Amino acid sequence: MNEVKTVRKPAEAAVIRVRSKGDRPRLSERLFKQRFLLIMSLPFFVWVLLFCYLPLLGWSMAFQDFKLKGDVLQSYFSAPFVGLKHFEALWEDLTTQGRFFLALRNTLAMSLLLLAFGFVSPIIFALMLNELRAKRFKRITQTISYLPHFISWVVAAGMISVMLSTEGPINDLLVGLGLAEKRVPFLADQNLFWGIMTVSEIWKELGWNAIIFLAAITSVDQGLYESAEIDGAGRLRKIWYVTLPCIMPVITVILIMDIGWLISVGFEKQMLLGNDMTRNTSEVLDVYALKYGIGQSRYSFGTAIGMFKSVVSVVMVLIANALAKKTGDTSIL
Amino acid sequence: MVTQRHRRFRKTKGDYVIDFVIYAVTLTVLVATLFPFLNVLAIAFNESSDSIKGGVGIIPRTPTLDNFKELGRFPLLLQGGMISLLRTVVGTVVSLLSTCMLAYVLSRKDFIFRRFFTALFLFTMYIDSGLIPHFMVIRSFGLNNSFWVYIVPGLISAYNLILVRSFIEQLPYSLQESAFLDGANDFTVFVKIIMPLCLPVTATVGLFYAVGQWNSWFDTYLYAPFNEKITTLQYELMKILQQSMSQQGNQHLGQAGQLAQSQSISPLSIRMAVTVVAVLPILLVYPFVQKYFVSGLTLGAVKS
Numbered sequence: 001m002n003e004v005k006t007v008r009k010p011a012e013a014a015v016i017r018v019r020s021k022g023d024r025p026r027l028s029e030r031l032f033k034q035r036f037l038l039i040m041s042l043p044f045f046v047w048v049l050l051f052c053y054l055p056l057l058g059w060s061m062a063f064q065d066f067k068l069k070g071d072v073l074q075s076y077f078s079a080p081f082v083g084l085k086h087f088e089a090l091w092e093d094l095t096t097q098g099r100f101f102l103a104l105r106n107t108l109a110m111s112l113l114l115l116a117f118g119f120v121s122p123i124i125f126a127l128m129l130n131e132l133r134a135k136r137f138k139r140i141t142q143t144i145s146y147l148p149h150f151i152s153w154v155v156a157a158g159m160i161s162v163m164l165s166t167e168g169p170i171n172d173l174l175v176g177l178g179l180a181e182k183r184v185p186f187l188a189d190q191n192l193f194w195g196i197m198t199v200s201e202i203w204k205e206l207g208w209n210a211i212i213f214l215a216a217i218t219s220v221d222q223g224l225y226e227s228a229e230i231d232g233a234g235r236l237r238k239i240w241y242v243t244l245p246c247i248m249p250v251i252t253v254i255l256i257m258d259i260g261w262l263i264s265v266g267f268e269k270q271m272l273l274g275n276d277m278t279r280n281t282s283e284v285l286d287v288y289a290l291k292y293g294i295g296q297s298r299y300s301f302g303t304a305i306g307m308f309k310s311v312v313s314v315v316m317v318l319i320a321n322a323l324a325k326k327t328g329d330t331s332i333l
Numbered sequence: 334m335v336t337q338r339h340r341r342f343r344k345t346k347g348d349y350v351i352d353f354v355i356y357a358v359t360l361t362v363l364v365a366t367l368f369p370f371l372n373v374l375a376i377a378f379n380e381s382s383d384s385i386k387g388g389v390g391i392i393p394r395t396p397t398l399d400n401f402k403e404l405g406r407f408p409l410l411l412q413g414g415m416i417s418l419l420r421t422v423v424g425t426v427v428s429l430l431s432t433c434m435l436a437y438v439l440s441r442k443d444f445i446f447r448r449f450f451t452a453l454f455l456f457t458m459y460i461d462s463g464l465i466p467h468f469m470v471i472r473s474f475g476l477n478n479s480f481w482v483y484i485v486p487g488l489i490s491a492y493n494l495i496l497v498r499s500f501i502e503q504l505p506y507s508l509q510e511s512a513f514l515d516g517a518n519d520f521t522v523f524v525k526i527i528m529p530l531c532l533p534v535t536a537t538v539g540l541f542y543a544v545g546q547w548n549s550w551f552d553t554y555l556y557a558p559f560n561e562k563i564t565t566l567q568y569e570l571m572k573i574l575q576q577s578m579s580q581q582g583n584q585h586l587g588q589a590g591q592l593a594q595s596q597s598i599s600p601l602s603i604r605m606a607v608t609v610v611a612v613l614p615i616l617l618v619y620p621f622v623q624k625y626f627v628s629g630l631t632l633g634a635v636k637s
Contacts, residue, residue, distance in 0.1 A: 030445055036519035041438040041450060044431060044489060051470065051486050052457045058466025072473035125362065128355045141359050143623055144366055150615050150626075152548030154571045158608045159369040161578065162376070162601070167387035169372060187578070203365065211627055235351055264461070268551065272571065275578045286464065293465050294555075306463020317459055 062086055062304040068297065079300075086304035100305070103288035106194075106281055111265040113198040115258055118209075121202055123251065126213035127239055142214070145207025153204075157272035160200050161187060187273060193281040200269055212254065216247040252327055260320035263313050285309050370612075377401070377609045381602035400606040410607060413566040417547060420483040420565065424546040429539045432489050433531060436497035437523045451498075458491045468555060477556040480563050483546070490545075493538045500534040501527060537625045547614060570607050577604060 031038065063086075064079040093100040125145070132138040148156065163170050164186035174180040186192055224242045233241060267286035274282030283291075285305060293302015371391035376384050377400055379393040404410055438444055439451050467486075476482040504527070512522050528535075550567035557563050 034443070034445055034519070037438045037441060037444050038446075040434050040520060040523070041444075041446070044435045045446075045450060045453070047485075047488055048453055048457065050474075051467075051488075052460070052462075053453075055462035055466035055470045056460070058462060058469050061466065061469070068469075072469050076469070125359075128359055131351070131355050132359065133352075137359075141363050143620075144363060146623070146626075147370075147619060148366060150544050150548075150619065151612050152550065152567050154548075154550050154567050154574060155608055155612050158570065158574050158604060159373055161574065162372065162605070163369055169368070169390070172388060206362065207366070234345070234347060236347075272574060273578065289464055294468065299465050299469070302465045303463060306461075306465055310461045310463055313461065314459060 058303065059307050061300050062307045064300055066300045066303070068299060082300075086301050087308075089301065090304060090308065099283070099292075100288065102280055103283045103285050103305075106270075107263060107265055107284040110194055110197050110270070110284065111262045113194055114201055114265065115262065117198055118202050118205070119255060119258055122206055122209035123213050125206055126210040126217060127243065129210065129214060130217045130243070131235065131239075142207065142210075146211065147207070148204045149208035151204075153268035153272055156200070156204055157269060160196075160273060164196065187275065188277040190278040190281040193274070193278045196273070197269055197282075200273075201266075213247060213250065216250040217243055220246040253324065256320045256324045256327075259323075260317040261313070262316055263309060370616075373605050373608050373612075376602060377605040379602065381600055384602050385600070400602045401610075403603055404606055404610070407569075407603075409561060409564065409569050410566065410610075412561065413564050413569040414610065416480075416563055417566040420480070421543050421546040424484045424487075425539055425543040427484055428488055428490075428493075428542045429535060432493050432538060432542075433497055433528065433535060434523060435489060436494055437501055437527050438519075439494070440498050440501040441519075454489070454491050454494055464555075471556060478560045478563070479557075482556045483549075483552055483563075483565075486552075487545075490541070493541055497531065497534050497538055500531060504530055533625075533628070536622070537628055540622055540625055544615065566607075566611055570604075570611050573604050573607060577601075 025033070058076075061076070061079065063081055063083060065082050065085075066079040067075060069075050090100055092098075094104070129138055129142055132141070162168055165171070166183045166185050170186070171180070171183040175183060184192075186196060220243060224246070225238055228238050228242050263285070265284060267284050267290075270282050270284045271287050271290075274287070286309075289302045289305040289309075292298050293305065368391065372389065375389050375391050375393045378396055378398070379389050379400075380395040380397045381400060383389075383395045435450075435454075439447060439454075441447065444450075471477055471482060471486060476485065508526055508530075509522050512526055517525070548567060550565060550571045553563070553565050553568035554571070558568075
């Protein structure tokens with residue numbers, strides 16, 4: 001999901017300063033005074049350290065030869081350091097176009113496809129919903145359109161596999177309309193996999209992603225439309241010259257965030273809908289790390305893949321954020 | 334520019350074209366969204382020998398409940414359903430309470446670690462330690478093969494935390510102040526004043542957590558794949574799906590693949606019946622709660 005951080009108002013800081021001016025209490029006194037707040041938050045402080053920050057220490061496994069023998073901690077501390085061995089193996093794989101290369105290529109290809117089509121379609125859908133005059137129909141369409149967002153990928157993958165099976169409705173339709181000569185084995189054809197993933201993701205998230213644009217559209221000043229009308233603008237011109245410029249800040253923020261998340265395309269649908277026939281196009285980085293890292297107990301190698309992915313992703317988010325700052329006063333970090 | 338002036342309520346020819354296109358597209362989206370759901374329902378309620386022939390649309394041709402009765406033969410499914418229900422209830426309650434409590438503390442402008450803690454939780458949205466280090470941490474805590482692996486690692490989502498915090502921040506502080514003057518402590522204020530006022534946002538966040546809990550399968554896959562006491566419904570459905578996926582892949586391998594398919598214990602009808610069970614809770618509550626989902630999203634996003 002896309003999230004936007006609220007920017008702290010300077011006024012808040014001023015209030016705190018005014019209140020704590022005069023005789024500033026000592027630290028121990030303040031801690032004691034806030035003991036309830038501390039008790040209420042410390043367990044979660046420990047939690048976040050243990051479950052979100054402690055795993056970062058595990059990155060050192062990428063530079064070790066980690067073998068899981070019994071106790072995790074013991075294996076961790078006894079694992080010898082091997083320098084960049086695993087990264088060299090990854091580089092070697094990249095240059096020889098091995099499985100890691102394929103996984104990286106597939107991840108990027110599916111992300112870019114999704115960025116190209118999955119980003120524009122909710123905007124168009126929101127604009128169309130906004131143009132619907134029948135309010136009831138509009139509401140029903142909208143409500144139904146974000147239903148697939150709430151089902152799990154397991155359920156969605158099940159539905160997709162039924163839709164796309166050789167005896168399924170889509171093949172019925174294609175053959176019935178004479179668009180295909182014989183039934184297409186969609187999920188067994190590796191050339192179709194990227195496209196199927198993109199369409200599936202759009203099917204699942206179109207309505208949900210449109211919500212934010214629809215909210216932005218409804219907050220456009222109605223007076224602007226009236227003056228556009230007086231100037232003789234028709235519906236399309238109103239959309240082009242009023243609606244789109246007004247929601248442009250939202251579009252920019254979402255686009256930049258999507259670019260930031262480019263490498264984290266998700267793996268559930270690829271993992272659930274991929275099979276041996278489509279292995280070359282369906283394996284993404286996470287699935288690769290899972291298969292080789294955990295499946296074959298090559299933990300250090302798997303960590304190196306994960307680390308590579310995280311670093312690329314953080315760099316992309318930072319670049320995206322820098323872009324966001326440049327384009328306006330919006331910041332996503 | 335168009336020089337001609339349109340009157341406000343008269344449709345021009347162009348308007349009709351635009352309307353036609355818009356209705357055509359939205360109707361297509363509507364059908365494309367709904368059809369898979371209705372198709373799954375139809376197959377689940379259709380006789381399995383008939384479904385194999387294909388061509389079942391959105392209405393069962395030969396209605397029957399047999400597929401659901403068949404589910405009784407798979408004890409793991411019932412077990413999984415119970416675990417899914419349990420993790421949804423426990424996980425939602427625990428996560429919701431934790432999120433609200435922490436959000437309240439972080440909303441307090443006088444709290445000494447406010448900025449530090451907020452930053453610590455915010456960063457979790459952007460850093461990802463990767464699969465294997467996380468896996469190792471959870472193993473070293475002995476959480477694998479335990480029910481608590483569903484609850485503890487995902488206790489608080491930073492996004493939900495921010496959602497609740499910004500809701501609490503816009504409540505008037507004077508409400509808390511008068512309680513403090515009456516001698517209430519921070520915890521009492523949280524329980525007696527903040528929690529009741531947070532009802533709208535807790536509905537949203539609680540639903541996010543509940544849907545997440547009900548739908549998740551990957552944690553089972555990773556941490557308890559063979560512990561049949563705690564596998565979830567979604568995970569069992571995933572196993573059934575994986576079987577049929579490898580068969581679709583095998584279809585073109587000729588006879589061996591065909592053979593594997595005929596030996597399958599999970600024909601299409603059973604798969605669809607399980608799918609219906611897995612999606613039913615969401616379909617049942619969806620019409621009543623969908624407005625909370627939307628309000629949550631717009632609450633968090635429009636502020637940008």
